[in-house]
Amino acid sequence: MQLSNTSQYAIRILAYIADQADSPLVNATQLSQRLHIPYKFLTKIMTTLVKKDLILSIRGKEGGYALKRDSSEIMVGDILDIFNDSIQDEQCVLGIGFCNGMCKCALHDQWMEPKHLLQKMFRESSLKDIAGRGCKI
């Protein structure tokens, strides 16, 4: 049970850029090297983040990437949403079609509390909150 590679990469990328708030633009080569993410895969993710309006990109010489909004306004949950990796309210831990009060799965009750904590963690952690915390390898 874990986040997809792509989601993990995206969070680390965005946190890294948030961390470099002083330097205006960060480029793909630097991100790839510092975060150990394959260059071509990274640029694919970046293009997605640009289309989803989390990232601003400048093409051409001296170009690069920057956050499009303030780091306090980009939540980890927003990132997971893009890659369909966030936890939905109705999400059943055992994957049965319709898991609620009427017809709930065997683990429904046990799942509620960790699910809410995870959702809270993703919803309430902004890039500003998590940037600058330890290493980003």
Next chain:
Amino acid sequence: MQLSNTSQYAIRILAYIADQADSPLVNATQLSQRLHIPYKFLTKIMTTLVKKDLILSIRGKEGGYALKRDSSEIMVGDILDIFNDSIQDEQCVLGIGFCNGMCKCALHDQWMEPKHLLQKMFRESSLKDIAGRGCKI
């Protein structure tokens, strides 16, 4: 972020069998139909569970499957272990190589509590605890 299909199936299968403690054996056709799991995929999972000693199988006419141990002694975590889907102590939510006190990821602190709750949920829920709870579709 969710369990693999295979893990979800395995938990539902085992909980269903635990639930039928009165009837001696349950067969693959019944499991497949009641739980809506593709027959051939289900039998593949069953064979794995037999090899891992969670399930006892009887071949031939009148054959089928039964739990090999008491339902109170099979934990959800044991099932996830088999399919490499359990949450390890050192597991980093952002997938960086080595995430601990020395070199921790940006989400390390926020991840601790939900991680422990999930581990607890998986470690402490036995088939006996969860059998007979609602529908198993």
Next chain:
DNA sequence: TTCAATTACTATCTTAAGGTAGTATTAATA
């Protein structure tokens, strides 16, 4: 002893995630 019902085994197909390659486009600067 034959038949039918069952699990086990082996091989293959399908799909999506993860990753790579090559080329086109953009823009600063010499």
Next chain:
DNA sequence: TATTAATACTACCTTAAGATAGTAATTGAA
């Protein structure tokens, strides 16, 4: 304007999960 350094686009390759197909082995019972 030519060069260079950057992102964007399109297409493809690789791998593992999920699923399927066919056959072999086992066993109870007619």
